[in-house]
Amino acid sequence: MPVKGFQFSAVEAAIKKPGRLDLALIFSQTPARVAAVFTTNKVKAAPVLISQQRAKDGICRAVLVNSGNANACTGEQGMRDALTCGRKTAEALGLPDEELLIASTGVIGQTLPMDRFRAGIEPLVDGLSGGTIENVADAIMTTDSFAKLETRSGAAGGVPYTITGIAKGAGMIQPNMATMLAFLVTDADVEPAFLDRAFKEAVDGSFNAITVDGDTSTNDTALIMANGAAANPLITAGTPEGERFVALLHDVLLSLAKLIVKDGEGATKFVEIRVQGAADHADAKQAALAVANSLLVKTAFFGQDANWGRIIAAVGYSGCEMDQGKVRISFDDVLMVQDGIFTGGDAEAAGTEVLKQKEFTVTIDLRIGSGAATVYTSDLTYDYVRINADYRT
Known part of the structure; x- marks a missing residue:
């Protein structure tokens, strides 16, 4: 069952090798609660620093993500570029900058090709009406050999809802929240503090329980957006509905985490x-x-x-x-x-x-x-x- 109230888009902006999607957008049509975890590496990419701060407000309408360039160890220029990309996208969506989170993955130490980013934003936003989450899953891959997507459905008060997640990662994997990105969307209405706690606990038992090579990236980001579009009774802690939501959330995250290990660079076991x-x-x-x-x-x-x-x-x-x-x-x-x-x-x-x-x-x-x-x-x-x-x- 599709997740209600979310739109997706991905384009080829020539950030990485030709012929591959590399710039993507996740958009909630209404304000969504957000919970997020980020790399514990003391070296953090510009988009991580920005998104860490913005996620504290607990509200997110959109996520802009690129592959092919990590925008890490790029100094003040990297920070300016990340903010510019975010601002241009937020303007095109009619959002305040603070309601858009940013993520990047790829080569460390190279500045963003800003002319390509700017050229990609308009078709990216225009493509929201026809894009899919599968497009976004394809766009965030780097050395991955396959896209990673998992979906589970549940119900609260008899009202159905869906949790869908995508992830990328094959090398530089030992997250400690590896290069790893994960984005989950749900149309469930979830109490904010409960969502935050449930997500962090589920990450600890999934992404924090995998390793391919013991490396923790500068860009690790995992987040969930919950926009309540399913119109279910609010899911809270200490209830059967809350326990069911936690179980489904953990199942999605653990399944994605296992896919990352199975896709470990060159892995046969x-x-x-x-x-x-x-x-x-x-x-x-x-x-x-x-x-x-x-x-x-x-x-x-x-x-x-x-x-x-x-x-x-x-x-x-x-x-x-x-x-x-x-x-x-x-x-x-x-x-x-x-x-x-x-x-x-x-x-x-x-x-x-x-x-x-x-x-x-x-x-x-x-x-x-x-x-x-x-x-x-x-x-x-x-x-x-x-x-x-x-x-x-």
């Missing part, structure tokens, strides 16, 4: 790293990320080498509390390590078969507490090096 029995959740996540980001572990996944030693070593240096004599490690349902000791040659052969699959789970049971966390990662391949070795050429 999608791996779920589960840590359980940790002292607490923080320890579990710390250990899971250490394993998920280990280059030796990721290359072993690529080589289909059941090298559990690299995994237990990564847990050991992660800084989490552990007793190596209690650790269990399994590949899917194959127990590789019991009480910190290899279970034998049969497990080696069975574990290798598991690693031949495109998707599998590594479970690490520390057996010292009740803390648990899951992180999603990919393998590290020759193609990842190739893609990133000539990214700017």
